[in-house]
Amino acid sequence: MCGIVGYIGGQEATPVILEGLKKLEYRGYDSAGIATLSAGEAAIRRSQGKLVNLENLLREQPLSGSIGIGHTRWATHGRPSEINAHPHKAGSVVVVHNGIIENYLQLKDLLVQEGHIFKSETDTEVISHLVEEKLKCETDFAKAVQLALAELRGAYAVCILNDQQPDTLIAAKLGSPMVVGLGQGEFLVASDIPAILAHTRDMVFMEDGEMVVFRAGKAVFSTISGTLLDKKPRHIDWSPLMAEKGGYKHFMLKEIHEQPRAVRDTIAGRLLEGEGDVYLEDLPFSDRQLAGVKRMIIVACGTSWHAALVGKFFIEGHCRIPVEVDIASEFRYRDPVVDEHTLVMVISQSGETADTLAALREAKSRGAMNMAICNVVDSSIARESSGVIYTHAGPEIGVASTKAFVTQLTALYLFTIRLGRAACTIDSHSGQRMIAALKNAPTLLEEVLKLNGSTEKIARKYMNARDFLYLGRGKNFPIALEGALKLKEISYIHAEGYPAGEMKHGPIALIDENVPVVMLVPRNSAYEKTLSNMEEVIARSGRVIALCTEGDEEVRARAEDTIEIPSIDEDLDPLLLSVPLQLLAYHIAVLKGTDVDQPRNLAKSVTVE
Numbered sequence: 138m139c140g141i142v143g144y145i146g147g148q149e150a151t152p153v154i155l156e157g158l159k160k161l162e163y164r165g166y167d168s169a170g171i172a173t174l175s176a177g178e179a180a181i182r183r184s185q186g187k188l189v190n191l192e193n194l195l196r197e198q199p200l201s202g203s204i205g206i207g208h209t210r211w212a213t214h215g216r217p218s219e220i221n222a223h224p225h226k227a228g229s230v231v232v233v234h235n236g237i238i239e240n241y242l243q244l245k246d247l248l249v250q251e252g253h254i255f256k257s258e259t260d261t262e263v264i265s266h267l268v269e270e271k272l273k274c275e276t277d278f279a280k281a282v283q284l285a286l287a288e289l290r291g292a293y294a295v296c297i298l299n300d301q302q303p304d305t306l307i308a309a310k311l312g313s314p315m316v317v318g319l320g321q322g323e324f325l326v327a328s329d330i331p332a333i334l335a336h337t338r339d340m341v342f343m344e345d346g347e348m349v350v351f352r353a354g355k356a357v358f359s360t361i362s363g364t365l366l367d368k369k370p371r372h373i374d375w376s377p378l379m380a381e382k383g384g385y386k387h388f389m390l391k392e393i394h395e396q397p398r399a400v401r402d403t404i405a406g407r408l409l410e411g412e413g414d415v416y417l418e419d420l421p422f423s424d425r426q427l428a429g430v431k432r433m434i435i436v437a438c439g440t441s442w443h444a445a446l447v448g449k450f451f452i453e454g455h456c457r458i459p460v461e462v463d464i465a466s467e468f469r470y471r472d473p474v475v476d477e478h479t480l481v482m483v484i485s486q487s488g489e490t491a492d493t494l495a496a497l498r499e500a501k502s503r504g505a506m507n508m509a510i511c512n513v514v515d516s517s518i519a520r521e522s523s524g525v526i527y528t529h530a531g532p533e534i535g536v537a538s539t540k541a542f543v544t545q546l547t548a549l550y551l552f553t554i555r556l557g558r559a560a561c562t563i564d565s566h567s568g569q570r571m572i573a574a575l576k577n578a579p580t581l582l583e584e585v586l587k588l589n590g591s592t593e594k595i596a597r598k599y600m601n602a603r604d605f606l607y608l609g610r611g612k613n614f615p616i617a618l619e620g621a622l623k624l625k626e627i628s629y630i631h632a633e634g635y636p637a638g639e640m641k642h643g644p645i646a647l648i649d650e651n652v653p654v655v656m657l658v659p660r661n662s663a664y665e666k667t668l669s670n671m672e673e674v675i676a677r678s679g680r681v682i683a684l685c686t687e688g689d690e691e692v693r694a695r696a697e698d699t700i701e702i703p704s705i706d707e708d709l710d711p712l713l714l715s716v717p718l719q720l721l722a723y724h725i726a727v728l729k730g731t732d733v734d735q736p737r738n739l740a741k742s743v744t745v746e
Contacts, residue, residue, distance in 0.1 A: 139211050142154045168221065171191065214241070245266075292401075309347065393719050397583045417524075446618070483522070487511075488511040582713065606644060607632060624725065654680065668691070
């Protein structure tokens with residue numbers, strides 16, 4: 138999830154692009170760069186780190202020209218560095234890119250055979266070389282771009298320059314956002330509205346499979362296959378702050394709605410559907426090493442710990458090895474028993490969580506195999522782990538984790554398939570079934586997001602409650618914990634999560650007509666038992682908010698309120714159940730007037746013990 142800005146017109150391009158990148162820095166801040174065309178020559182400035190570093194570089198080495206492209210990066214392929222920063226140039230072609238090119242390794246091998254020399258570790262550089270290769274046979278720049286894009290698999294939004302055609306800027310998209318701004322004698326293109334809102338409010342929203350060629354004061358829209366399109370602009374009335382949040386009131390709500398995209402990006406390029414297996418590019422363990430794992434310990438904090446608890450169910454259920462889940466701040470103080478047959482997995486959104494990093498170092502010092510699930514490329518935990526599965530959630534601005542959590546669950550499921558295939562506890566047919574369910578999850582998440590309005594009505598009904606109880610069974614028990622945590626974090630209402638079967642061992646004493654009880658009751662192998670627990674709550678006048686499977690008349694008849702989710706393989710119930718709980722917490726917090734994005738006393742990355 139990166140930020141792109143392009144400009145062609147009568148102004149100096151660099152200040153326009155730099156201003157736009159500042160509005161998009163929330164999309165990525167590992168590195169940044171700008172390229173402009175002047176006197177028929179492309180000039181590039183790039184720097185690692187925050188955008189201020191690029192600003193300082195441009196003061197020392199300014200760029201001129203009235204056509205240019207810029208980028209602020211959130212690393213996916215290749216560590217954050219100047220050499221991996223965009224734009225990337227091959228011959229006369231300069232490219233910035235947002236997305237993931239799934240077949241970049243195959244394309245790179247073919248291009249190397251043709252004599253192309255690569256300088257970076259990124260998937261993006263392949264695009265510039267591929268367009269340059271097409272220009273050997275096709276002199277029309279736009280057609281060469283079309284030919285190159287036709288060979289890409291994955292998701293992309295791209296802006297492309299050619300210093301042999303210095304009056305032309307080309308942009309295209311497939312699976313990543315892109316918007317075109319129509320100004321007075323100028324055109325702008327960006328990955329999000331805030332970048333260009335100061336220059337125009339007339340926008341054209343590009344659809345997947347479309348491209349636009351800016352040349353001679355015109356913008357010509359077409360499909361990537363070449364069919365001309367008549368695109369109508371839309372006038373945007375958002376305030377600049379609202380635009381930065383994509384029209385959402387808070388970053389948290391925006392990030393909740395980004396979850397289908399985030400899950401798609403996390404599985405992109407990793408599914409070997411025919412083999413019923415997955416490819417985890419930064420996990421160096423062989424099948425033999427994975428098959429030799431006799432025991433696992435998953436270590437994490439907060440929301441990541443809840444993901445780890447779900448991962449225990451995934452791995453034990455499918456891979457048949459014992460899994461312990463530890464809170465990171467406790468792990469190294471209990472003199473843990475690990476050896477070379479123990480795989481210690483640490484989970485951290487930021488990759489900088491101090492307790493989790495300390496636990497990783499403890500495990501390594503005791504000779505354990507180790508790996509991480511992390512969202513930030515080249516973070517401390519990612520660098521110090523023997524292997525890593527990167528989630529591709531993109532930057533998460535809201536302190537209360539949402540999209541990072543569901544991508545952690547996704548990464549744990551991917552790892553379960555890989556481990557099970559290596560250990561021969563998952564055959565190819567079972568792997569294919571699991572992959573098919575995972576592939577369908579983003580679409581079902583989009584369906585769940587349509588419950589936003591009905592969830593807000595429920596929130597309004599219960600917003601003044603002083604206590605909430607969340608109950609679930611099996612792999613949905615950790616989701617009850619996560620739902621309660623979300624409510625506590627942002628609304629400051631006391632909430633507890635429990636295994637539903639444990640209710641009668643204490644929490645049942647709390648239940649009366651003033652306590653809303655959120656029951657997770659999807660139709661799964663624990664359905665009948667959970668339904669019985671729900672009856673116990675109702676018998677004590679508890680007010681039940683039930684999350685159930687679509688069309689469940691039995692639950693609907695008993696619960697005071699229901700939130701119905703689509704049917705999915707029960708392994709993946711936690712993904713779908715998480716979203717309504719996030720929305721419920723969000724709407725209650727908004728109604729109570731708390732600071733949703735920056736709740737009191739909390740920080741996004743806990744870098745102290």
